[in-house]
Amino acid sequence: TAAAEPPAQAEGQKIEALINQIATLKNAVFIRNGSEYDAASAAKFLRGKWAHQGAAVKTAREFIDQVASTSSTSGLPYLIQLSSGQTIKCRDFLLQRLAELEVVTGSSPGTGKSIP
Numbered sequence: 169t170a171a172a173e174p175p176a177q178a179e180g181q182k183i184e185a186l187i188n189q190i191a192t193l194k195n196a197v198f199i200r201n202g203s204e205y206d207a208a209s210a211a212k213f214l215r216g217k218w219a220h221q222g223a224a225v226k227t228a229r230e231f232i233d234q235v236a237s238t239s240s241t242s243g244l245p246y247l248i249q250l251s252s253g254q255t256i257k258c259r260d261f262l263l264q265r266l267a268e269l270e271v272v273t274g275s276s277p278g279t280g281k282s283i284p
Contacts, residue, residue, distance in 0.1 A: 182228035182269055183218065186236070187211050189265045190258075195251035198258070201242050204249075228269075232262045 190198065191211035198210030205213070217235050218225060225231050237259035238245050246258035 179227045182266065183225075183231045185269055186228060186231065186262050186265055187214050187218075189262070190214060190248075193248070193250070197249040199247040199249060199255070201239050201244055210248075228266050232259055232266065236262055 188211070191207050193207045196207050198205045198207065198213075200210075200213070214236055218231060221235055225234055236246065237257070247255050248258050248261050249255045
């Protein structure tokens with residue numbers, strides 16, 4: 169429909185929503201290359217890395233896979249230690265949040281297109 173958002177804009181909004189999911193984690197620790205960061209610092213880092221990747225990242229799934237999963241320096245996965253003490257891969261956390269977001273927004277995974 170003419171009123172539908174362009175896919176790139178919708179995907180950018182999903183990426184921002186995913187970054188905000190990280191930023192608003194309470195009492196969580198983001199672990200990158202063995203160093204610990206608070207949620208706000210992690211979100212700022214991911215936004216900067218996303219900006220650096222530029223046009224190479226077109227979808228929320230590409231953001232997760234290319235920006236928010238592993239260190240380009242060491243190859244180590246980014247981790248999140250939740251307030252419960254459980255440590256999970258950032259990629260797994262964001263894929264779960266993306267799936268939830270796509271159910272809420274009614275878009276199909278990774279395409280930015282609405283499900284009919």
